[in-house]
Amino acid sequence: MLNVPDETVNPVEPFLRSDRMPHIWCPGCGIGTTVNSFVRALIDSKVDLQSLALVSGIGCTGRVAGYMKLDSFHTTHGRAIPFATGLKLANPKLNVVVYSGDGDLSAIGGNHLIHAARRNIDLKVICVNNLIYAMTGGQTAPTTPGHATTSTNPYGTFEPAFNLPHLVDAAGAVYVARWTTFHVRQLSRAISEAFAKKGFSFIEIISPCPTLYQRRNKMGDGLDTMKYYKEKSKVKNGAPTGEVGLTLNGEIAVGKFVDRDRPDYQTMMRAQYVETLGERYIEMADPEEPEMECVCG
Amino acid sequence: MAKGRVSIVVERCKACGFCVEFCPTHVLALSSAFNSKGYHPPHVVHPEKCSGCDLCGMYCPDFAIYGTKVATEKSPEKSGGEK
C-alpha cells in the first residue's frame, strides 16, 4: 500500500545534505517548499553549482544554508547580505544567493538590505516571509500585518508593516517579485529569471508558519494557509510596488513587480577605475593565483 | 498505463497534506498507517492517474515525496524513472 524508495531519485535530493535529514522545520512550514522551487530553478537555469555560494542569516529560513549541499555560510543575524557582498567582491565569478527570513533581512538586516539594493550588488536575495520571528517563538516582525497576535504583541499589533517589494524597489533593486509557497512553479521561474539578471534581485515568498503565526491568529494549519494563498492571491505583474502591501487575511498581490536594468556595483566600480586610472587599474586577483596557495615543504 | 509514478519516503513525511490537496489528478490520500513519528503519510489511491508532473515533490516541505515520469515507447524517460 505504501510505496518505498526505489531506484528513482528525488530531483531535489542531490542538492540536499541527506545526512542531515530530517530537517527541523515544522509540519506545514513552507520553507522546504521554497527549497524545492529554488532547486528546480538551479536545475532549469543550469547554474554552475561549483561557483554558487549560499549565504543565510539566523532564523528558521536561515537554516536553509545548512541543509544544502553547496558552499554555504550560516552567518550572523541580519548580516547575510554584507557577508555575501564580501564573497562576491573577493571572487566576482561566484554566483551568490542570500536565503533568509523577513525578520533577519528587514529588521536587524534592514540597513544592509537597502544599501545593497542601492549599490545594486549582484546578489539574488530570497526572502521567505512568514510574517513573524518564528525560530525564537513568534514575536512581531516588521512584516507582521496590523492587528495580528504575536508573543510580543499579545493584544494585537498596531504598527504598520513593511511592504518589502516597495522598500527594495525604492532602494534600487533591479528585480522584485513576490510569490507564495502555493505558487511553486511561478516561484521557480522567478528565481531562474533572477539568475539570468545582473544586479540586486529580491524575491519575497509568503510562507506559512503554522506553529506560531497561523496558530496564534486562528488561521488553521499549513494546508489551510496554502488554500488561503490559492484563493486570495492575485497575479499583478508590473503593479506599482506601493500598492502591494499585505493585510491580515487580505488579498496577496503576487507577480513580478520590477524588472529593470541598471549597471551593477562591480560594473560601475570597474568603469570608474578604468576611467580614472586607465592602465594603472588592477582588478582583484583571481583567488587561484599562486600567492593564495599553500606552499608545500 | 500511468504516465508517472510516485515515490514516498515514508519516514520523512509530516502529514501536512499539501501533496494530497494539490495533486492535479487526485492520486493521493493520507493513509491510516503511521510512520515512526506518528504521522499518517500519503499513499497512492489512483496510480493510473499519475502523470509524473512532480507537483507533489515541488510542494512537499519535507522532501518526502516526488513524482517521476515513466518511460513509454512513445515518450522517453524524463527525470528519474526506472533505470
Add this chain to the structure above:
Amino acid sequence: MKADPRGVLTGTHFLDGDHACCEGALAAGARFAAGYPITPSTEVVERFAARVPTVGGCFIQMEDELAASITLQGAVWGGAKAFTVTSGPGFSLMMEHIGYAAMTETPCVFVDVQRGGPSTGLPTLPSQGDMMQARWGSHGDYEIIALCPNSPQECFDLTIKAFNLAEEFRIPVMFMMDECVGHMTEKVVIPPADQIEVVPRKHTHKSLEEYLPYGTNGDLVPEMAHAGEGYRFHVTGLTHDERGYPNMTPQAQDKLVRRLQNKVRAAADGIYMFEEDRVQDADVVVVSYGITSRVAHWAIDVARERGLRVGSLRLITAWPFPDKKIADLAAHAKAFVVPELNLGQMVREVERAAAGKARTFAVPHAGGGVHNPDEILNVIVEASRC
C-alpha cells in the same frame, strides 16, 4: 613565502602610524578591506582605498561597522586576505563578528586605533582603554592575539606579523594602536618584497571527498577551502563538528571550544613577543605597551641615573598574556609598575600573573594625552621603596 612586490612600497618614508599600517597590510598581501570612517583610524582605509586599485584588490566603505566587520569575512572565504579598521565605538559594534571569526576560524585582522572612551569619548585623542575588550569583548570562550605597536615603523612591521598570525592560527588578530601612534609621523623603512616573510592561507590539498572543513588531523588548526572550489562545505556560527554541521550538544561544545582555546594556548610560547631591557638586575620592572612604553623609557632612564635598579618589559603581544614571563620576573623583582592610558586594565593581568610574588603598582591615566613621565617616575620610586 615572500611578499608580493606589487603591494610593497619599498623605500624610506616619512609616514604616520595609520599610513604605515596600511602599507603593512598591503605588504602582507591584504587585498580587501571593508571599513567605516571613524576618527582616528580613517586614514588607514583612505590610503588603502587609494592604493589598492593599483595593486590588485578592492575596498568598500560599508554602511556601518556591523557590515564592515562581516563583509571582510565574506571576502576571506572568497579567497582574499582582508581586514578592517576602527576605533572604540566601532570596535564595540564589531564584537559580535569578532566572535564569529573566532568561531568559524576566519583569518583576519581588526585594527583598533584606540581613542578616549567610553562612548563617543575623545575622538581625536589617545587612550589604551580597549585592551580588555580586545580580549573579552565578544561573548563566550574564544582566544585572540593582540599586538601593540609603539611607532609608525612597528605599525608597518607588526601589521605584517598580525596577518601572518591570523593565517597561521585561523584567528581574528586585534591590532591595538592608539591615536598617538596612529597620528605620529616618523621614519618608516619598507624593505624589498623578497625580504618580507608572508604566511599564505592554510589551504587544503585534500580531495573533495576527503576534506573536512573543521577536521584537524593532529594539528589544532584545520585546513581551509574557499567558496567556488567545489568543496561544498558549510560554515556556521553554531557549535559544529568536523564536518562544519551544527551539533548542539555539550560534547560537541566542549570539543570545539577547547580546541579553539588550545590552538593558541598550546602554541603561545611561539606567539609571545616582548622587549626586555635591563631586567636582569631589576628590583622594579615597568611593564608597558604602545605609546606609553616610549614615555616609560624616559622615566626608566632617569630612575637608573638615580641609582634605582629598574628594567622594562614592553609587551608587543598583549594577548595571549605572557604569564610565565611575569612569573619569572616576579621571582627576583620585588615590584611591577604598569603605566597605561586607562584606569587599570593590563595591570590586572600583571598582578594575576605575579601571583603575590611581587607587588604591582598601577599608573593609570584616564586618556586624552600621554603620561607626564614624572608620573611614572614617581611610582617607580615608590615601588623601589617597598
